[in-house]
Amino acid sequence: MYKELIEFVREIYLSDSFLPLHEPRFVGNEKKYVNEAIDSTFVSSVGAFVDRFEESFASYHGVEKAVACMNGTAALHTALVLANVRKENEVITQPLTFVATCNAISYQGAHPIFIDVDRDTLGLSPQALEEFLVENAEITAEGCLNKTSGRIIKAVVPMHTFGHACRIDEIATICQNWHITLIEDAAEALGSQYKGQALGTFGDISAYSFNGNKIITTGGGGMIIARNSDVIKKAKHLTTTAKIPHLYEFTHDEVGFNYRMPNLNAALGCAQLEQLDSYLASKRKVAKLYKDFFSGRPETFVDEPEEGRSNFWLNAILLADDVERDHFLKEINKQNIMVRPIWTLMNKLPMFESSHTGPLVNAVWLEKKIVNLPSSVRL
Numbered sequence: 001m002y003k004e005l006i007e008f009v010r011e012i013y014l015s016d017s018f019l020p021l022h023e024p025r026f027v028g029n030e031k032k033y034v035n036e037a038i039d040s041t042f043v044s045s046v047g048a049f050v051d052r053f054e055e056s057f058a059s060y061h062g063v064e065k066a067v068a069c070m071n072g073t074a075a076l077h078t079a080l081v082l083a084n085v086r087k088e089n090e091v092i093t094q095p096l097t098f099v100a101t102c103n104a105i106s107y108q109g110a111h112p113i114f115i116d117v118d119r120d121t122l123g124l125s126p127q128a129l130e131e132f133l134v135e136n137a138e139i140t141a142e143g144c145l146n147k148t149s150g151r152i153i154k155a156v157v158p159m160h161t162f163g164h165a166c167r168i169d170e171i172a173t174i175c176q177n178w179h180i181t182l183i184e185d186a187a188e189a190l191g192s193q194y195k196g197q198a199l200g201t202f203g204d205i206s207a208y209s210f211n212g213n214k215i216i217t218t219g220g221g222g223m224i225i226a227r228n229s230d231v232i233k234k235a236k237h238l239t240t241t242a243k244i245p246h247l248y249e250f251t252h253d254e255v256g257f258n259y260r261m262p263n264l265n266a267a268l269g270c271a272q273l274e275q276l277d278s279y280l281a282s283k284r285k286v287a288k289l290y291k292d293f294f295s296g297r298p299e300t301f302v303d304e305p306e307e308g309r310s311n312f313w314l315n316a317i318l319l320a321d322d323v324e325r326d327h328f329l330k331e332i333n334k335q336n337i338m339v340r341p342i343w344t345l346m347n348k349l350p351m352f353e354s355s356h357t358g359p360l361v362n363a364v365w366l367e368k369k370i371v372n373l374p375s376s377v378r379l
Contacts, residue, residue: 001297002328006335008293009374012286019374021338022213022314027379028275033267040263045240047263053270057223060273061198067224067235068261068269072187072209075222076104078239078259079205080155082224082231083181085110089154090146090356092132092180094124095345096363097159101185102346111151114347114357119366121305123166124158130174132358137178144178149356153178159185162372163215163313164305165194168202175204183207187222190215191280191311200225205235210265215279215313215377216272218265280311282377287312290373302370314372316342322368329371342370 013019037049050068058066069075085091087109093101095114105112116128136148144153156175158166168184175182184203192199200206210221224239226232237243242256261269287303287310294301300318304310319325325341332339345367347357 001299002331005293006332006337008289009337012289012378013374013376017336019337020376021340021372021374023376024212024217025275025279025377025379026271029271030268033271034264037263037267043264044262045258045260047266049263049266049270050261053218053261053266053273054223056270056273058225060276061201061225063201063225063227064229065225065232065236067232067239068266069222069224069239069259070261070265071220072207072211072222073100073104074239074257074259075207075209075224076100076157076183076185076187077107078224078235078257079183079207079226080104080108080110080157081238082205082226082235083155083183085154088151090149090151091155091157092124092129092153093157093185093346094159094363095347095357095360096122096161096342096366097185097346098187098343099346099349100187101157101159102349102352105157106351110154111149112346112352112355113146113153114345114352114355114360114363116358116360116362117161117366118167119362121164121166121308122161122302122366122370123164123168124156124171125362126167126170126174128358129156129171133174133178139179144180146356153180155181155183157183157185159187160189160192160199162302162316163189163192163311164302165189165192165199165308165310166305168194168199172202181205187211188214188313189311191276193309195307196309204228205231210269210272215283215311216269216276218261218269218272221261221265221269279377283312283375284310286375286378287315290315290317313375315375316370316372318366318369319371320369325369325371337374339374340372342367342372 184206186200187209239259
């Protein structure tokens with residue numbers, strides 16, 4: 001299978017050289033807009049392209065406002081602040097995620113709780129979430145109390161793994177019933193949908209990433225959207241060092257963050273966003289090629305979940321076990337084609353190994369089997 005796959009992947013991308021996992025494409029107005037930003041001399045966090053990028057992004061998602069940040073982690077950290085997550089609070093998330101999700105929780109001095117994922121979505125399982133809350137939590141005057149730890153559970157942060165939608169509507173209902181803020185980690189999910197609705201628009205607050213390996217990139221960058229207009233107004237205030245607007249005075253009314261996206265990055269983002277629909281179409285075609293290739297083979301292609309429409313940010317397959325996975329990774333990478341395992345489960349990392357953790361049957365099963373394949377937009 002290895003020889004056939006190597007030839008197949010190289011045929012997809014028409015290349016005999018190194019194939020990365022996901023590289024950016026610049027085929028539109030990127031240079032034009034960046035040069036315009038340079039010519040304007042507004043290259044930092046104030047400029048026309050920042051406003052334009054926010055407006056275009058908000059319009060794409062059918063929301064009133066969006067706030068651009070320097071990276072996805074900054075967006076997620078700000079979202080947790082907006083959700084009033086404080087020291088010694090708890091935040092429920094999934095162990096099968098990139099470390100930034102849990103790092104942001106730690107920035108607030110809060111404690112992650114790890115709940116299992118569903119095998120078909122790779123994302124937080126609503127059934128596991130509900131079972132955990134029924135067994136461990138109760139609603140009090142202070143909020144949702146974890147009776148085991150004595151701490152308040154302030155937020156739930158599901159992550160849409162590889163752009164595949166988790167059962168986010170069910171999770172939203174559970175959060176509402178238990179008086180918990182829902183923060184969508186949509187870092188990998190730009191352009192993906194669930195039941196016809198854009199991912200990132202189900203949560204009370206949502207965070208996106210435009211890192212260099214994402215479906216569109218600003219080099220480094222992130223975005224926040226929220227249902228409540230006051231929340232998004234607060235997001236802009238916090239990410240702009242909590243500065244009170246004034247013609248010349250520098251007055252700040254609370255601890256804020258220097259998290260605003262620079263105009264240069266936003267110029268790149270404006271051009272990239274113009275290409276998003278064509279990128280999505282290309283990535284879905286690549287996913288279909290992989291799906292057809294693996295049809296009838298022992299390896300299982302990770303397809304979009306039922307009622308979901310995925311951006312297929314990273315294509316993935318399931319192998320038999322961790323022995324076959326490691327052999328696959330070694331042999332394919334030796335051929336100058338980048339393939340990667342999924343992340344080490346967060347509860348195994350030294351800084352999170354003492355966290356409250358539910359049964360992780362599916363997460364452990366997936367961690368041993370998943371590898372990602374080259375998934376760049378095909379030109």
